[in-house]
Amino acid sequence: MRTKLGYAAGLAVLAASTIGFAGPSGGSISGKVTYEGTPARQKPIDMSKEPGCASQHPTPITTETVVVGPGNTLANVVVYVSAGAPDDATPPGQAVTITQKGCQYLPHVVPMVVNQELKVVNADSNSHNIHPLAKINHEWNKSQPPGTPPFSEKFDKPEFIPVKCNIHPWMHGEFAVLKNSHYAVSGGDGGFTLPNLPPGKYTLTAWHEAYGEQTQEVTISGSETKTVSFVFKAKPY
Amino acid sequence: MRTNNLTRLLMVVTTLLVAPVLASPQQMESHIGKVTGHSESGKQLFYRYCWGCHGFRGDGNGENWLAPGSWLEPYLNIQPRNFVAATFKCRSTPTGNLPTDQDLYNSLVRGFVNSAMPSWITLTEQNRADLVAFIKTFSARWKNDKPGDPINVPPEPKLSADSIKHGQELFQKLECWKCHGQEGRGDGPSASTLTDSNDQPIRPYNFAVGSRFKCGATNQDLYKIFMTGLDGTPMPSFADVIKPEDAWDLVHFLRTLQVTHKSPELTLWGSTKEGAAQIASRKISGTPTGSGIKQ
Numbered sequence: 001m002r003t004k005l006g007y008a009a010g011l012a013v014l015a016a017s018t019i020g021f022a023g024p025s026g027g028s029i030s031g032k033v034t035y036e037g038t039p040a041r042q043k044p045i046d047m048s049k050e051p052g053c054a055s056q057h058p059t060p061i062t063t064e065t066v067v068v069g070p071g072n073t074l075a076n077v078v079v080y081v082s083a084g085a086p087d088d089a090t091p092p093g094q095a096v097t098i099t100q101k102g103c104q105y106l107p108h109v110v111p112m113v114v115n116q117e118l119k120v121v122n123a124d125s126n127s128h129n130i131h132p133l134a135k136i137n138h139e140w141n142k143s144q145p146p147g148t149p150p151f152s153e154k155f156d157k158p159e160f161i162p163v164k165c166n167i168h169p170w171m172h173g174e175f176a177v178l179k180n181s182h183y184a185v186s187g188g189d190g191g192f193t194l195p196n197l198p199p200g201k202y203t204l205t206a207w208h209e210a211y212g213e214q215t216q217e218v219t220i221s222g223s224e225t226k227t228v229s230f231v232f233k234a235k236p237y
Numbered sequence: 238m239r240t241n242n243l244t245r246l247l248m249v250v251t252t253l254l255v256a257p258v259l260a261s262p263q264q265m266e267s268h269i270g271k272v273t274g275h276s277e278s279g280k281q282l283f284y285r286y287c288w289g290c291h292g293f294r295g296d297g298n299g300e301n302w303l304a305p306g307s308w309l310e311p312y313l314n315i316q317p318r319n320f321v322a323a324t325f326k327c328r329s330t331p332t333g334n335l336p337t338d339q340d341l342y343n344s345l346v347r348g349f350v351n352s353a354m355p356s357w358i359t360l361t362e363q364n365r366a367d368l369v370a371f372i373k374t375f376s377a378r379w380k381n382d383k384p385g386d387p388i389n390v391p392p393e394p395k396l397s398a399d400s401i402k403h404g405q406e407l408f409q410k411l412e413c414w415k416c417h418g419q420e421g422r423g424d425g426p427s428a429s430t431l432t433d434s435n436d437q438p439i440r441p442y443n444f445a446v447g448s449r450f451k452c453g454a455t456n457q458d459l460y461k462i463f464m465t466g467l468d469g470t471p472m473p474s475f476a477d478v479i480k481p482e483d484a485w486d487l488v489h490f491l492r493t494l495q496v497t498h499k500s501p502e503l504t505l506w507g508s509t510k511e512g513a514a515q516i517a518s519r520k521i522s523g524t525p526t527g528s529g530i531k532q
Contacts, residue, residue: 049426127412129473133434138382139324140333141466143473145411151477166471167415169430 027220030193031227033077033186033206037234039066040210045170052125053103053168064108064172065210066234073190074232076109077208078160078176080183081194082215084202087179091116095152098163098173100128100144105163105173109209111183112175114158121150128168132161132175141166160207174209206230265379267338267370272362274338279371282364290353295320295375301353315352316437323376324434324469327452332466332474334385335378341369343453350449388464390457391481396489396501398509404490407483411475416441420519421494434469441471444491445519448498459488 042062047054054060067075095117099106101124112118122128122144131141136159142151155161155177165171176183182202184192194204197220205215211232218226267274283295292299297319318325327344328336345365348356357365373379394400408414416431418424421444433439448454452462464484466474479487492502493512496519506512 127415129471131434131471131473135322138333139434139468141468141471141473142332143411143475143478145478148478166431166473167412167427169427169432 026199026223027197028193028195028225029197029204029218029228030225031229032190033074033192033230034072034190035068035074035232035234038236039068039234040237042066047103050103050126050168056102061104069188069190074208075186075188075190077186077206078109078111078183079186079192079194079204079206080178081180082203082205084200085180085182088113088181092181095119097121099123103168103171105171109174109176109185111178111185113178113181115154115156117152117154119150119152120144122146122148128165130163131166132163134159134161137161204228208232263374263380265370265373267366267373269338269342269366269369272366274366274370276370276374279367282368283371290317291320316435320372320375323378326467326469328465329387329461330385330465331388331476332468335382337384337387338369341372342366347453349451388461388476390460393456394482394485396505398505400486400489401493401502401506404486407487408490416471421445431471439470444494445496448495456488459491460484
């Protein structure tokens with residue numbers, strides 16, 4: 001009799017702990033980004049002017065302006081909360097990293113919060129210069145020879161910043177400097193998840209470097225997962 | 238044709254009516270040495286001397302440079318500085334920072350070689366200081382950010398053949414030749430694809446012709462160019478990757494690339510066997526723009 005009570009009590013505690021604790025805040029938004037229409041064909045990149053990089057790509061890589069997946073999914077879309085959540089009072093302590101490897105920016109899109117540390121790494125055996133073409137933030141341009149240690153920078157205003165290397169004109173990346181940490185970048189499967197959202201009314205924005213921005217309103221009332229999808233119109237040029 | 242008094246009056250009234258509307262309402266000061274400039278005085282000067290190229294709004298879209306996409310060809314080769322964007326090439330401050338008042342004043346005095354920006358040495362010191370103050374009213378950055386601290390330019394060490402040789406190694410190691418070419422003629426493998434931050438084609442500096450740079454003519458100016466970068470252009474800052482003593486070696490070597498300009502570096506290099514062979518093999522292409530202009 002007491003054992004049964006013991007079991008019941010134990011179960012109750014276990015159940016309470018799993019149901020009551022849904023993370024620090026509560027709900028989440030997840031979904032998929034797809035496109036309709038025909039996206040522009042991505043062109044193969046000729047890296048013959050930089051043999052050290054060309055040798056790393058026996059099959060030439062293509063430009064990454066539009067990266068798609070099976071099922072018309074769209075990658076490299078930054079999905080973020082543009083309204084309804086407070087700005088981060090202090091930036092996350094962990095740095096985000098952009099790596100120059102094989103004369104490519106990895107990852108292609110680097111999201112970060114305002115004033116968060118950005119680490120820039122040159123993993124190639126040749127020089128790069130990293131030149132974020134900021135219009136709202138300060139525009140700077142730094143050389144990074146091979147073998148030099150990573151350096152850190154930060155941006156103090158929200159902005160989507162194209163990044164280029166002047167030495168290697170095919171290199172293109174994007175910095176997404178955002179006001180809060182509620183963001184995700186869609187992968188090859190077009191999928192994204194924004195966890196830890198307290199109850200509230202949010203404006204969700206999806207941004208793609210070629211196809212522009214779209215917004216949707218999402219309301220979180222508890223600890224549910226809301227599903228949201230974005231469909232971008234692809235352009236054949 | 239003699240303008241009669243009525244026409245003159247109409248012209249003055251129009252200027253006075255139009256100019257304040259276009260100019261930013263905030264007032265700025267500039268401090269250059271002992272001179273203090275005031276933007277209200279600079280405004281009159283700007284709308285007389287500068288707006289034809291730099292535009293009503295100070296954004297570089299003056300009628301002498303027509304906006305890209307216009308059905309008329311632009312008259313100027315290089316777009317005038319956009320003061321609204323507040324990104325400047327010639328600074329003594331690190332990349333990404335605003336220039337100091339002195340930097341802006343120096344640019345006014347020198348003009349920009351190989352561009353349509355003349356030397357404004359014809360205006361008085363006070364005029365130039367007033368113009369610097371007015372330029373600072375075009376962008377909110379001047380209110381919100383302070384110009385960075387000027388970089389420290391250590392005294393130039395004694396010139397030697399070793400310094401030049403080391404500079405040559407740095408030129409290779411830092412891959413300057415990728416844009417500037419092995420002989421510094423601006424014909425490196427990446428040169429033809431270079432664009433500035435407005436996506437306009439731009440060429441790297443050709444050391445083989447002339448002696449002046451965009452941002453000056455002295456060794457100190459050359460030092461500052463690659464230690465602060467030319468913001469808004471493909472030329473990056475090497476401040477994080479060159480030690481100051483190494484930077485001077487690079488300056489000495491770069492002078493030997495300027496084969497039409499007789500400098501102590503070129504003379505010393507030409508007196509060594511290796512240097513003489515190098516100089517003899519250099520082709521001189523392009524037009525020399527002259528040297529030694531005193532300010």
